Amino acid sequence: MKTFLDEVNERINGVPIQRCYHCRKCxxxxxxxxxxxxxxxxxxxxxxxxxxxxxxxxxxxWLCVSCETCITRCPNEVDIARMMDVLRQMAIExxxxxxxxxxLKFHEAFLSTIRLGGRINEPIMxxxxxxxxxxxxxxxxxxxxxxxxxKLPLISPRTQDMKAVRRIFENTKQ
Amino acid sequence: xxxxxxxxxxxxxxxxKEYDQSVRxxxxxxxxxxKEIDDWxxxxxxxxxxxxxxxxxxxxxRNLMAAEKDAMDVMIPCAACFNRFKTAEHYLKKDKDLxxxxxxxxxxxxxxxIAVRNPIxxxxxxxxxxxxxxxxxxxxxxxxxxxxxxxxxxxxxxxxQFDDYENPMMLDKIVETLGAESRPWSYKTDxxxxxLTISKTDIVVKMVNxxxxxxxxxxxxxxxxxxxxxxxxxxxxxxxxxRLPVFYFTELLALALGLKGPSGWFKLHHIDPRPLLTGLGLx
Numbered sequence: 001m002k003t004f005l006d007e008v009n010e011r012i013n014g015v016p017i018q019r020c021y022h023c024r025k026c027x028x029x030x031x032x033x034x035x036x037x038x039x040x041x042x043x044x045x046x047x048x049x050x051x052x053x054x055x056x057x058x059x060x061x062w063l064c065v066s067c068e069t070c071i072t073r074c075p076n077e078v079d080i081a082r083m084m085d086v087l088r089q090m091a092i093e094x095x096x097x098x099x100x101x102x103x104l105k106f107h108e109a110f111l112s113t114i115r116l117g118g119r120i121n122e123p124i125m126x127x128x129x130x131x132x133x134x135x136x137x138x139x140x141x142x143x144x145x146x147x148x149x150x151k152l153p154l155i156s157p158r159t160q161d162m163k164a165v166r167r168i169f170e171n172t173k174q
Numbered sequence: 175x176x177x178x179x180x181x182x183x184x185x186x187x188x189x190x191k192e193y194d195q196s197v198r199x200x201x202x203x204x205x206x207x208x209k210e211i212d213d214w215x216x217x218x219x220x221x222x223x224x225x226x227x228x229x230x231x232x233x234x235x236r237n238l239m240a241a242e243k244d245a246m247d248v249m250i251p252c253a254a255c256f257n258r259f260k261t262a263e264h265y266l267k268k269d270k271d272l273x274x275x276x277x278x279x280x281x282x283x284x285x286x287x288i289a290v291r292n293p294i295x296x297x298x299x300x301x302x303x304x305x306x307x308x309x310x311x312x313x314x315x316x317x318x319x320x321x322x323x324x325x326x327x328x329x330x331x332x333x334x335q336f337d338d339y340e341n342p343m344m345l346d347k348i349v350e351t352l353g354a355e356s357r358p359w360s361y362k363t364d365x366x367x368x369x370l371t372i373s374k375t376d377i378v379v380k381m382v383n384x385x386x387x388x389x390x391x392x393x394x395x396x397x398x399x400x401x402x403x404x405x406x407x408x409x410x411x412x413x414x415x416x417r418l419p420v421f422y423f424t425e426l427l428a429l430a431l432g433l434k435g436p437s438g439w440f441k442l443h444h445i446d447p448r449p450l451l452t453g454l455g456l457x
Contacts, residue, residue, distance in 0.1 A: 031365040035377045063374070066220055067365035068329035072339060081330075088224050106373040110221035114233070118215040120184035129372060138375065142410060142444075149442050151189045159215040164280070168236060171279040172229040 004052045011086040012079055019076040020044045026070035026080050036060040037099075040070055040080050043087070056091040060084075062100035093174060105132040115169050118159020123152045176300055179241040179248040179288070180208035183255040183402075184216050190252070190402030192439035196424035197251045197293060199433045203309065204301050208249065211241045217258040220369040231272070232279045234262040238290075239282045247289040249296060251424070253401035254368075257326035257334065259290040264333045292327060294400055294423065295336065298344045303351045311432035313353030316454035319421070320359045320394040321345040322385070324404045328363055339363065345423055349398055352430035359392035361385055368403035371411060379411050386416040395450060398423050409444045419447035429456065 009016045027039040037059045046055050070080040098104035109129035146152050186194035214237050223230035241248045250256040266273045323342045331339040346356040367381040396419045399405050408420045429436045440447050451457040
């Protein structure tokens, strides 16, 4: 039977994460470590220990912003940023959802806007996010200010060949 | 005349329209002819690669294939789009099986014959600082920007292949050529938290305020950026007691080259840069 570690390594399809010798350089340089539940190197250790639900249910994997500082500095070339992508995808597939619900809802709103018009129309994306998250009123003053400056056009050019865009979404469905 | 394909990306049609307009104005002035990629679509940004790997490669790959029809390198001003295109290019060239799958998903062939480039690289390496200096009409004396490169132009270095990834200098040298005094600082490649700006605003405010505080400590009176996500985040999330005006590097280029447009673009910023520029006699 495949362990959690095997599954993660297989999906990363690169340097196996057990190469990590916990120098904590990733954590030292991580701009989000201050807000994370577990530090990046702790996540690696937890994967090795098979603590699947705690890892996939953690806020850490959603707070990672993919700034790629960790992989840039890792002396063992462990692709932690890619690992975080893999863990997010595993959390979604496993039905555990996201501990940081609004971060996932933002991603969903973003992608469904592309599905709708091929490109991001920022007002449409924001309305979708607000409906999904229920966070209706934050940033209203800023939104109005930007609208008045013409930065939030309600209608913006779309991709014409929407069949091609929909085909990509259909063929990459997980 | 240098001819390139142009991928503006979604932000440049909305919240970052002054970046699009300044890129176009500066390109014209420097003799770079832009041909927008036909019927482009979104690159998927952070949201695609956070949730679906193949989607995150296929979305930029569709645009790369469309650009290949024009057989010119692609210029991408948005650091986030630039990073997604470079990442797609990297995987398509490295992994034959994946390339075949992605081609099947899209229904087209990827040749891999064109380069993905950012305007900083094109202006620095192809136009050159000497030629740029010759075109400067207004020296930006008194302007003391820190150059903020952020994450996505530089990392991971073997994919982006952009500049020194811990101490990049191209942007610093460009603004110095315009007569500004680029201030050295240690935060030029630190992350601003851009992709969480909507969903985790409280965390992002802390990150942005730290950058602004460090810029002040370095003696800067403004920041210069090359990314619409960094711009939106720094310009709108910084607290009043620490904030400094933020410029797209192309806005400063346009100002120094004496082009039409900057005064209209500056009105669109959240942190109004006009008092600073007026104080320095630059506007």
